[in-house]
Amino acid sequence: RVCDAYGTGYFYIPGTETCLKIEGYIRFQVDVGDQPLNGSVSNDSDWDAKTRGQVQFTAKSDTEYGPLTGVIVMQFNADNASDQDAILDSAYLDVAGFRAGLFYSWWDDGLSGETDDIGSIVTLHNSLRYQYESGTFYAGISVDELEDGFYKTDEEPNNVGVAFGVGGTAGAFSYQITGGWDFDNEDGAVRAMGTVEIGPGTLGLAAVYSSGPNSYYSAAEWAVAAEYAIKATDKLKITPGVQYYGDYYVAGDDFSDGDAWKVGLTVDYQIVDNFYAKASVQYLDPEDADDSTSGYFRLQR
Known part of the structure; x- marks a missing residue:
């Protein structure tokens, strides 16, 4: 009962004032397309299979300033028996x-599908x-x-670098501004x-502007993306998406003068409780580079 205030899955460690939660996932994925990544380098095939195991430890305890939280996430990736890595x-x-500590930026957030590159x-x-968090609003x-x-x-x-994030929800609408x-x-x-809930699904829109290639955004000088996540059944979600890049980045220290567009489809299916399948296919057509088709099939528990 001491740990109930932190949510489900926490258990008390006797002799301490700490509650601990252990969670994670196992993922099998097959990438397809033009020279998919084999570990950290491209291979000469048009497909590559890999497996990941991830475990997360979350510890919480009460202080006069509120809950003190510590999180450790370990990830283990295997492309084959001899090409494996373990990372924090x-x-x-x-x-x-x-x-x-080491954690993900607001720039890691995106739309729910796999087409957006923002x-x-x-x-x-x-x-x-x-x-700062207050109800359905945050700013940091x-x-x-x-x-x-x-x-x-x-x-x-x-x-x-310095980044900021502002976001929240208002009924069926959610928003985020990141810089x-x-x-x-x-x-x-x-x-x-x-994003906003419309009809049988959720419409997602995004726009990004970059003054020049930098660590926060370097794909293009500007881009707009849209998707519609259709909840076909309680277990099936179908998400078509599209993105347009203005002055798409190809190489060097600045953006090119050419544009690019991308279109894709992502399908999520819950096989049984806690067991999911995902399939995605994406087509990218830059004005100043070769077009490409890529995708993957994933199983995750």
Whole structure:
């Protein structure tokens, strides 16, 4: 009962004032398309299978400032018997709205389907963050170490950025505004995203603008995306999506003059309780580069 206030799944550790929750997932996925990633490098095949196991430990205890939370997420990835890695996917401390450690930025958020390309290349940073929350509204600011994102020629990859996030819900409508400034690249980006329940599904819209390639957004100078997540049955969701890129990034230190567009379809199906299947196919057609088709099939428990 001591742990009930934190939600389901927590259990009390005797002799401490700490409640612990253990959760995770197992995922099997087959990627298809033009040279899918084999671990961290491209392969010469048009398909690649991989498996992931992830476990998350969440510890909570009461303090005079509110709950003190500690989270550790371990992720294990296997492309085959000899190509495997174990990574720390998150590890952070959180109390009274302050968070410090390795965790995902607001730029990791996106629409529910797989077509939208409106986030950072890398969204996991060592960061300091404060987030204010009140009911259905939140607003926050973070200082991020940008070590493995976008950096221009002759710039070192060790970098710093400042990001903000504002969002919330109002009935059937949800919204988020996210921004970031990359100090080494001297460029920034801002994004607006919203969803609303309409008919048998949820309409999602997003737009992003970047003053130049930077660690927060480097896919294009601007882009707009839309999707409609159709809840066909209690177990089946079908999500078509589309995105248009203005001045699509190809290579170098600046955006190209060419545009690009992308269209895709994602299907989610709940096989039984806690067991899910997902299939996705995407087509990308840049003006100044070759078009490509990619996708995947996933099973997850």
